[in-house]
Amino acid sequence: MRQTQISNEDREKIHQLRELVKDNLMEYYDTDFNFLRWLQGHGEQPIEKIADKLNVHLKARSSLVKLEELPEHMKEYPVYQYWPFGLTDLSKTIDNCLINVESVGLTDFWAVMQSYSLTEILKSRISYLEELFKRVMELEKQTKRQAWVIFILDLSHLKYNKHLYHLIVGPLKSLSEFMADHYVELVKYFVIVNAPAIFSALWYTASPILPERTKEKIRILGSNWRKEILKYAVPESLPSSWNLEHENFYRFCLPTPLKLTENDYYNKKAGAPDGSKTLSVNAGKFSFLTAKLNSGDTLHWWLMADGSFGFGIFKTDDENNEDITTMKWAYPHLGEMPGPLWVPIDEQLTIKEAGIYKIYFSNLKAWWHTLTVTYRISITPADDANATTLL
Known part of the structure; x- marks a missing residue:
């Protein structure tokens, strides 16, 4: 309609x-x-x-990480080649919908999580969500009608292993929640094709932890999916990798995810950098590290954590303020980073406005686990790269 x-x-x-x-x-x-x-x-x-x-x-x-500018660099993120983007074209069977195909079964999510930090992965995925969002807004401007994206999840070659459960209830759950919280009603349907025999067990695990609105949008196609999928998109908007031998029915050429090996994994024996400290945050609590920064300063942070945690960087006029809802966001607030971290977070931010900045760590969702964060946070003035100090 x-x-x-x-x-x-x-x-x-x-x-x-x-x-x-x-x-x-x-x-x-x-x-x-x-x-x-x-x-x-x-x-x-x-x-x-x-x-x-x-x-x-x-x-x-409105933070210093301008979300709408991320798509300009989305193919520069190293994660891209191992978890490529799947935007094809218009559905042309469902009005005002773009088609996005995710090669879930061919993407080695475990290897990606073992090789890149959560923030690197998030930046790559958010840049793509922003690209989809931009395309949707362009379509709405052109047609004067609401537009959506149809996500087609191709589960071919998906195999059950000991890591799959941890991915579903950890990082992939967090990514799903982030998308539901920030890209509201961007997706019309999630259409699942090529579901393997193990899918019923995966659905039993994933279904209870999915946002309710997300579950309502899921369509699971059966063994006749090659015909059923044509209710959602024309062949020209579907991946050519679906063609059987000597067939040229599906027309869109999508990149195949490259593979990582264990040699690419983060070396867990590397240890923390010199000058690192530890911070403990009790269950149900949060903590701040506070710094007075000048315009042009570079704030650099290296983090490891032994559990899930919230993180953000905020600017405030009152050093004693502990209410992040009243502060200005300098770095996006990530409500739950699934832990323990497999790869350290290693990021930096150039400060645009002088003031008091508070680095926020939360353990609000824990019932009894005391969070331990190992960190090295440094401040480098714009006018003297050799005058770095540790927080």
Whole structure:
């Protein structure tokens, strides 16, 4: 069904929502369809609650990590060649939908997680989500109708091993939650094809931990999937790797994920760098490291953690302030980084505005585990690269 216009009732709600988030709203994001998505995704909640969730997303966009600029560099991230992007073309069978094909069975997620840090992986995936989001907005501007993405998940060659469960309940769960929290109603359907015999066991594990709205969008195709998939996309928008021998039915050529070997894995014997310290955060608590920084300073952090944790960097006018909802975001708040970390986080940020910055570590979701973070955080002034100090 074509959505040719936004109802008067929704327009009134969009106006209310826009007013509630105007202090964090940037021009790039300010379209009626973007607000409509948040209403659709959280329509059962009061408008004020929806605004709170949207403000969290907008603050992430306004941080020093400009999300809308990430697609410019998405193929530069080393993760890309091992977990490539699968945007093809328009569905042309379902109105105003783009097709994205994920080669789940051919992607060695365990090897990727053992070779690259969670933030490297997140930057790569967010850059792609931002590219999809940009394409959706362009399609909406062109057609004057709401647009979506259909994710086709190809499970061919997927094999059960001891790592799969840990991936499903850890990193992949966190990525799914991040997508549901920040890219609300971007996806029309998740269509699963080529499901192996082990899929029922995987679904039993994954289903309870998926966001409810995500579960509602899942379509699982059976053994006749080659015919059934044509309800979702024309052959020209589907991967040529699906063709049988001597067949040229599916037309779109997608990159095949490259493979990593154990020689590519992070060397866990490398140890922490000189000058490292440890921080303990009790279950249900959070902690800050505070620094006064100048414009142009480079803040560099190396982290390892023995459990899941939240992380963010915020700017505040009050050194004693502990309410991150009142602070300005300098680095996106990641509510739950699944741990223990297999690869250290090694990132840096150039400070644009002088002030008090608070590096946030949370252990809010733990019931009894005391989080231990090993860190080395350094500050390098813009005018003297040799004057680095440790926090």
